[in-house]
Amino acid sequence: MPAQSTPERVGFLGLGIMGSRMAANVARAGFPLTVWTHTAGKAERWAGEHGATAVATPAEAAERSDIVVSMVVDGEQVASVLLGHDGVIEAGRPGLLCVEMSTIAPPDTRRIGAALGERGVRMLDAPVTGSAPRAQEGSLTIMVGGEPEDFARARPLLEAMGGLITHVGDLGQGERLKLINNALGAANAAAVAEALLLAEASGIDLDAFVEVVSSGSGASAQLTLKSGSMREHDYAPLFKTAHMLKDVRLCLEEAQAAGVPFPSAAHARDLLTATMARGLGEQDYAAIIEAAEGLAGRRL
Amino acid sequence: MPAQSTPERVGFLGLGIMGSRMAANVARAGFPLTVWTHTAGKAERWAGEHGATAVATPAEAAERSDIVVSMVVDGEQVASVLLGHDGVIEAGRPGLLCVEMSTIAPPDTRRIGAALGERGVRMLDAPVTGSAPRAQEGSLTIMVGGEPEDFARARPLLEAMGGLITHVGDLGQGERLKLINNALGAANAAAVAEALLLAEASGIDLDAFVEVVSSGSGASAQLTLKSGSMREHDYAPLFKTAHMLKDVRLCLEEAQAAGVPFPSAAHARDLLTATMARGLGEQDYAAIIEAAEGLAGRRL
Numbered sequence: 001m002p003a004q005s006t007p008e009r010v011g012f013l014g015l016g017i018m019g020s021r022m023a024a025n026v027a028r029a030g031f032p033l034t035v036w037t038h039t040a041g042k043a044e045r046w047a048g049e050h051g052a053t054a055v056a057t058p059a060e061a062a063e064r065s066d067i068v069v070s071m072v073v074d075g076e077q078v079a080s081v082l083l084g085h086d087g088v089i090e091a092g093r094p095g096l097l098c099v100e101m102s103t104i105a106p107p108d109t110r111r112i113g114a115a116l117g118e119r120g121v122r123m124l125d126a127p128v129t130g131s132a133p134r135a136q137e138g139s140l141t142i143m144v145g146g147e148p149e150d151f152a153r154a155r156p157l158l159e160a161m162g163g164l165i166t167h168v169g170d171l172g173q174g175e176r177l178k179l180i181n182n183a184l185g186a187a188n189a190a191a192v193a194e195a196l197l198l199a200e201a202s203g204i205d206l207d208a209f210v211e212v213v214s215s216g217s218g219a220s221a222q223l224t225l226k227s228g229s230m231r232e233h234d235y236a237p238l239f240k241t242a243h244m245l246k247d248v249r250l251c252l253e254e255a256q257a258a259g260v261p262f263p264s265a266a267h268a269r270d271l272l273t274a275t276m277a278r279g280l281g282e283q284d285y286a287a288i289i290e291a292a293e294g295l296a297g298r299r300l
Numbered sequence: 301m302p303a304q305s306t307p308e309r310v311g312f313l314g315l316g317i318m319g320s321r322m323a324a325n326v327a328r329a330g331f332p333l334t335v336w337t338h339t340a341g342k343a344e345r346w347a348g349e350h351g352a353t354a355v356a357t358p359a360e361a362a363e364r365s366d367i368v369v370s371m372v373v374d375g376e377q378v379a380s381v382l383l384g385h386d387g388v389i390e391a392g393r394p395g396l397l398c399v400e401m402s403t404i405a406p407p408d409t410r411r412i413g414a415a416l417g418e419r420g421v422r423m424l425d426a427p428v429t430g431s432a433p434r435a436q437e438g439s440l441t442i443m444v445g446g447e448p449e450d451f452a453r454a455r456p457l458l459e460a461m462g463g464l465i466t467h468v469g470d471l472g473q474g475e476r477l478k479l480i481n482n483a484l485g486a487a488n489a490a491a492v493a494e495a496l497l498l499a500e501a502s503g504i505d506l507d508a509f510v511e512v513v514s515s516g517s518g519a520s521a522q523l524t525l526k527s528g529s530m531r532e533h534d535y536a537p538l539f540k541t542a543h544m545l546k547d548v549r550l551c552l553e554e555a556q557a558a559g560v561p562f563p564s565a566a567h568a569r570d571l572l573t574a575t576m577a578r579g580l581g582e583q584d585y586a587a588i589i590e591a592a593e594g595l596a597g598r599r600l
Contacts, residue, residue, distance in 0.1 A: 129516040143512045164515050168508040176502050177512060184495045184518030191487040191564035195480050198551075201558040202476050208468040212443045212477060215464050216429040218484030220520035251498075258501040260596050263567055264491035296560050 007031045010157060011061035011068040013081050013088075014038075014102075015046050018128070019071035021135035022101070022161045026069075027052055029160035034064045036081075038072075058082070062091035067157055068098050075104035083115055094120030099154050101142075103127045105250050106172035106179070109145070113171045122150050125171060126158065127178040131238060139163035145173035176254060183251035186244055186268035188222040189285065193230055193271075193292040200300050206231060226286040231300055233290075235283035242281035245272040307331045310457060311365030313358050313381050313388075314338075314402075315346050318428070319371035321435035322401070322461045326369075327352055329460035334364045336381075338372075358382070362391035367457055368398050375404035383415055394420030399454050401442075403427045405550050406472035406479070409445070413471045422450050425471060426458065427478040431538060439463035445473035476554060483551035486544055486568035488522040489585065493530055493571070493592040500600050506531060526586040531600055533590075535583035542581035545572040 007030055012023040015037035023046075027033045033052040037043045043054035055061050058081045062068050068088055070081055078100060082088045088098060098116060100109065100123060113123040124146035134140050142162040144151050151167045158165045168177050195218070199209045210227050213219060229235060248269045255262045274291035275281075293299050307330055312323040315337035323346075327333045333352040337343045343354035355361050358381040362368050368388050370381055378400060382388045388398060398416055400409065400423060413423040424446035434440050442462040444451050451467045458465045468477050495518070499509045510527050513519060529535060548569045555562045574591035575581075593599050 129512075141512060141515045143508070164512065166508045166512050167505075168512065169504050173502070173504050177499065177504050177509060180495050180499055180502075180504075180509070181513045181516045181518040184491055184513065184520075185516070187491040187564070188488055188518065188520055191484055191491075194560075194562045194564050195484045198555050198558060198560045198562055199477065199480055201560045202473070202480075202554065204469050204473050204477050204480075205467075208443070208466045209477060209480070212429075212441060212464065212466050212468065213481045213484065215441045216481045216485070217521050217525065218481040218488065220484075220488055220522075221517050222520075225517065254502065255498050258498060260494075260498045260501045260598070262494045262498055264487070264494050264564070267563060267567065298560070 008066035008157070009034070009064060011036070011058075011065035012071070013058050013061060013068065014071040015042060016071070016073070017132050018135045020046060021132060022069075022071060022140070023052070024050055025138040025160045026157065031157065031160065034061045036061045057086035058088050059086045059090040062088040062096060066095070066097065067154060068096065069101060069157070070098065071101045073102065075108040078102050078104050079108070079112060082112055089116060089119060089121070092116065092119030092121045096120075097122045097124070097150055097153060099124050099126050099157070101126045101128055103178055103247065104175060106175045106254060109172040109175050122147070123171060124150050124154055125174040126154070127174050128162065129178065129181065134163075135161070142166070143168050143174045143177045145169055145175065146171045179247055179251040179254060182244065182247040183262065183265040183268065185222055186248050186272065186285070186288075187264035188220040189226055189288055190268045190271050190292070192220065192223050192227055193289040196227060196230060196289070196300060197292055197296050197298065201296075201298065229284060229286035230289040233300070235280065235287045237282065237284045239285055240282055241272060241275050241285045241287055244285040245269065245276060245281075248272060308366035308457070309334070309364060311336070311361030311368040312371070313361060313368065314371040315342060316371070316373070317432050318435050320346060321432060322369075322371060322440070323352070324350055325438040325460045326457065331457060331460065334361045336361045357386035358388050359386045359390040362388040362396060366395070366397065367454065368396065369401060369457070370398065371401045373402065375408040378402050378404050379408070379412060382412055389416060389419060389421070392416060392419030392421045396421045397450060397453060398423045399426050399457070400424065401426045401428055403478055403547065404475060406475045406554060409472040409475050422447070423471060424450050424454055425474040426454070427474050428462065429478065429481065435461070442466070443468050443474040443477045445469055445475065446471045479547055479551040479554060482544065482547040483562065483565040483568065485522055486548050486572065486585070486588075487564035488520040489526055489588055490568045490571050490592070492520065492523050492527055493589040496527060496530060496589070496600060497592055497596050497598065501596075501598065529584060529586035530589035533600070535580065535587040537582065537584045539585055540582055541572060541575050541585045541587055544585040545569065545576060545581075548572060
């Protein structure tokens, strides 16, 4: 492990909405940075603007780096950039550390980690919460699974991207915690939707409802984040119904494997399924209000 | 309505944990104050300490007052002090205003309001959220149902007791909102209990879990308020299971009357029913974790 005064060389895979903002903070913090992204030409332009080096494959990024960060769309893409043709594994060597920051299924994480391990490559899963603005200002919440010494090594890099950075357990536990957080959020969103409908049907002023409950024991991040969109029926996507439903389903699979019932999340899954069935999968999951409205037979 | 510089005379009925702190703020704000409480001798001692006048019956308090506040235990007690023998109604006259701050069923509120109305007495329902410390510092959240002109008249008095003071609709709507808030809180508490069990079964560090989710989309007042008690299995009562179950049931009765399903609250009712069945009715409703544990067949 190099001294803190010698920053490790970082490879960054994926320059989407989140990845481009996170990588910019890595460059700003002084880490020598190599970038790759799926869209041809995009990495070169980005690298020119941020003082980084662009390469043509994930393997080339890994060759030039001590730590490789991946921030792509789903488990399939993660497997491709880490284990596929021209993937990180082709430059795999003892001491290389992969920090996987996408949100994927915990069993996939562990399978990929095992494959990398055969080449001596270390892996952490480090999914994030927080939207593009928090990615931009470097204040993401990052939950990390893996070995404590790998976490300690990655911490200076993670601090360039995050505010709250927490080691939560073995490899895969970061993903597991992220899924439980999202399932809890979905359950709370379902309850908010139902409560709004009852309040409206009861003739309660909804501005007053949100104001009072926000300062009461019924308060939640979902009430703050989604009650406005639910009331407006405005589902401009910040987090899509399809992605939320995927996460809740993965969480329930994990729950079944662990033998622990999670009926609140199962109820949210059913409402999100009914939301999908309305053709709202590409809309924000605030559209869960449509399923609650369908059940109640009335609109907000 | 007197000018703001001439404070109205206030009668306060009920000097329990909440009422004594709220009445003290009313006295401190300069309202001429008459107090009554059920326990003989208690009102005299309290009045001596706070520069108020103690009387022997609610009717006497009403005779000496322009506005009467009631802060007692349940609907039966409210009916007794307002409509019973020696109750406020015996001193009922046009212009007298009753501000009912206990938590009772909305239909009871409206029935009592109608009975008072026959004597020309006005009524607001103004239940509160916030515990004893917030009552003491005068920062309660107060949700008010009733006529706008009565709300305007009561506002200076309510400002002596509360921080956020919101008019939410007609008589009974304050109570309705309070019940929906509590049912939403119970639903969120059920989800928190289930999520904690899954996180523990998955081998996630629970300190890390609470820290991360508190800053994430799964955050809720219930996670903040109750996850510690759930993890410790420490149910020293701040709000009893029996009282929370009563409120959730009343909310579901309201929902049924309004024709609006509220499945998240129905699930919480079932878990609280199972908590009661374990003999935990007098314990804090954080004991809902016991029902979730019973279902899962494992302990936190």
